[in-house]
Amino acid sequence: MKSYKIALIKGDGIGPEIVDEAVKVLDAVASCSGFSLTYDELLMGGVAYDITGDPLPQETISGSLNSDAVLFGAIGGEKWDSLPREKRPESGLLRFRKELGVYANLRPAVVYDELANASSLKPEIVKGVDLMVVRELIGGIYFGEPKGRDENKGWNTMVYTKDEIVRIAHQAFKIAMTRQKRVCSIDKANVLDVSQLWRETVEEVAKEYPEVELSHMYVDNAAMQLIRDPKQFDVMLTGNIFGDILSDEASMLSGSIGLLPSASVGAKIGVYEPIHGSAPDIAGQGIANPIATIASASMMLRYALNEQEAADKVDAAIKRALSEGYRTGDLAQFDAKEVCSTSEMGSIIANYIVK
Numbered sequence: 001m002k003s004y005k006i007a008l009i010k011g012d013g014i015g016p017e018i019v020d021e022a023v024k025v026l027d028a029v030a031s032c033s034g035f036s037l038t039y040d041e042l043l044m045g046g047v048a049y050d051i052t053g054d055p056l057p058q059e060t061i062s063g064s065l066n067s068d069a070v071l072f073g074a075i076g077g078e079k080w081d082s083l084p085r086e087k088r089p090e091s092g093l094l095r096f097r098k099e100l101g102v103y104a105n106l107r108p109a110v111v112y113d114e115l116a117n118a119s120s121l122k123p124e125i126v127k128g129v130d131l132m133v134v135r136e137l138i139g140g141i142y143f144g145e146p147k148g149r150d151e152n153k154g155w156n157t158m159v160y161t162k163d164e165i166v167r168i169a170h171q172a173f174k175i176a177m178t179r180q181k182r183v184c185s186i187d188k189a190n191v192l193d194v195s196q197l198w199r200e201t202v203e204e205v206a207k208e209y210p211e212v213e214l215s216h217m218y219v220d221n222a223a224m225q226l227i228r229d230p231k232q233f234d235v236m237l238t239g240n241i242f243g244d245i246l247s248d249e250a251s252m253l254s255g256s257i258g259l260l261p262s263a264s265v266g267a268k269i270g271v272y273e274p275i276h277g278s279a280p281d282i283a284g285q286g287i288a289n290p291i292a293t294i295a296s297a298s299m300m301l302r303y304a305l306n307e308q309e310a311a312d313k314v315d316a317a318i319k320r321a322l323s324e325g326y327r328t329g330d331l332a333q334f335d336a337k338e339v340c341s342t343s344e345m346g347s348i349i350a351n352y353i354v355k
């Protein structure tokens with residue numbers, strides 16, 4: 001029997017609660033799909049800092065590199081906000097992505113038919129939305145030098161090299177070829193030199209994909225268009241910080257940030273992680289929505305383990321739980337037949353996995 005080793009990084013806040021539910025669903029699907037999973041639990045974030053003094057212990061990097069894929073919850077919280085930058089949970093996560101080399105963060109935003117009325121927008125605007133944000137993840141202003149601060153000044157630098165733009169653009173075009181063959185590249189080329197290079201480079205890469213229709217949009221307009229007419233988008237290609245912001249915005253098309261998964265890929269080992277954070281405001285209450293993490297586990301089955309049928313089963317089980325009217329608190333006011341806890345939702349989805 002095939003066996004896969006999964007590095008599990010639960011992290012802080014709701015991280016452990018949501019990862020536990022994804023494991024429940026993974027175990028259910030493995031048991032009826034002819035493969036087995038073993039888990040290696042690793043530390044990152046505030047919890048890692050509290051235990052080891054480092055938000056990203058070396059064992060977490062080596063353990064992850066020794067696995068078939070990483071399933072990640074979330075890190076961060078007020079408790080660690082006043083630490084020096086390099087000790088903070090967020091620095092651990094950024095360093096982790098960089099060490100693994102996962103430069104492409106794929107963030108699908110899909111509106112489930114059952115939740116078309118859960119968005120703050122009109123159902124006819126969001127029904128049928130199925131877009132993919134392709135976010136560059138290990139460059140841009142998050143990593144550029146110089147950066148720093150003193151008493152009166154703080155500074156960061158948005159840098160992209162041509163090579164970095166080329167590789168993320170290829171990812172976007174390749175993904176577009178499997179979808180509606182439209183890429184909208186999002187930048188701020190009317191103001192930023194780095195965005196001018198981004199735009200020219202994306203144009204060059206586009207020549208290798210003549211079937212794909214390429215358009216460009218300034219990020220401020222894109223933020224508006226995403227609300228005005230989200231169905232115009234298929235693949236949204238963008239840099240690190242714009243992609244971070246636009247994907248949180250896109251989550252409100254689907255009704256809750258607790259629904260949106262992601263895959264961080266481009267290297268040997270991928271990281272599968274919900275787009276949301278550690279949600280300290282609801283941590284420990286058993287009310288977080290685990291679907292983003294369960295859907296991230298499905299992306300892991302699909303992209304990292306090549307277990308397509310198992311991934312299909314997980315996706316179908318999520319859809320079924322929603323169409324039967326099960327809702328966690330974040331979606332309770334939208335046609336809930338039954339409001340359930342984090343762990344009840346995980347069990348319902350696990351039970352809906354069909355042989």
Ligand SMILES: NC(=O)c1ccc[n+]([C@@H]2O[C@H](COP(=O)([O-])OP(=O)(O)OC[C@H]3O[C@@H](n4cnc5c(N)ncnc54)[C@H](O)[C@@H]3O)[C@@H](O)[C@H]2O)c1
Nearest residue numbers: 074075076077258275276277278279280281282288289330
């Ligand atoms: N990838 C990550 O680990 C990641 C991502 C974003 C933020 N963070 C960190 O998380 C901490 C909190 O950040 P924030 O509050 O700005 O963002 P957040 O995404 O944690 O929470 C924003 C809001 O969404 C809600 N929410 C998030 N996930 C939910 C879920 N699964 N179910 C129901 N509701 C959910 C929260 O309750 C909160 O009201 C910060 O320390 C931040 O740096 C980490």
Ligand SMILES: CC(C)[C@H](C(=O)O)[C@@H](O)C(=O)O
Nearest residue numbers: 076090093094244275276277
């Ligand atoms: C916590 C933070 C470093 C992270 C990011 O900005 O990439 C988060 O917001 C995310 O979207 O995964």
Ligand SMILES: [Mg+2]
Nearest residue numbers: 244245248275
């Ligand atoms: Mg974010």
